[in-house]
Amino acid sequence: MLPEELRKSLEAKIAAVDHPREMVVDVIFAIQEHFGYLSDEGVEETARLVGMSPLEVEQLATFYTFIYREPVGKYVIHVCDSVVCWMNGFETIKDYLSKKLGIGDGETTPDGLFTLLPVCCVGYCDRSPAILINKKVHGNLTPEKIDEIIEELKASAS
Numbered sequence: 001m002l003p004e005e006l007r008k009s010l011e012a013k014i015a016a017v018d019h020p021r022e023m024v025v026d027v028i029f030a031i032q033e034h035f036g037y038l039s040d041e042g043v044e045e046t047a048r049l050v051g052m053s054p055l056e057v058e059q060l061a062t063f064y065t066f067i068y069r070e071p072v073g074k075y076v077i078h079v080c081d082s083v084v085c086w087m088n089g090f091e092t093i094k095d096y097l098s099k100k101l102g103i104g105d106g107e108t109t110p111d112g113l114f115t116l117l118p119v120c121c122v123g124y125c126d127r128s129p130a131i132l133i134n135k136k137v138h139g140n141l142t143p144e145k146i147d148e149i150i151e152e153l154k155a156s157a158s
């Protein structure tokens with residue numbers, strides 16, 4: 001299932017460490033980076049590469065928020081769902097985003113652009129409420145700021 005080049009590169013990295021299972025998260029992220037999410041085949045491939053059982057890989061994959069076991073949109077919006085953001089307008093931001101995109105938690109817009117997922121603190125408490133989109137954090141959010149961010153992302157996707 002993995003392209004030859006990616007498989008070889010992962011095998012080389014695994015061969016360079018003392019214990020192959022040390023590389024399990026790296027392998028998962030490499031597969032996710034390539035396919036957009038970690039499919040059942042990806043779980044099996046990871047298990048085979050690092051010498052773990054598919055169940056062990058599955059347990060690990062479902063533990064981490066940033067490992068996606070189902071297809072996600074081009075932009076994954078992680079809305080911080082933790083205490084400082086709760087105090088600073090999390091609900092307004094979350095409702096606004098949900099209405100603007102027409103999706104709820106765990107859903108993806110029909111155009112495949114956006115997925116909305118709650119997440120624990122993204123480390124931007126001093127600029128809460130905050131969201132993380134792919135690897136970029138956005139803070140001090142207001143509905144207007146959300147409009148700007150979403151429009152920018154839509155424009156860059158077209």
Ligand code: FES
Nearest residue numbers: 080085121124125
């Ligand atoms: S509580 Fe939201 S960024 Fe920390």
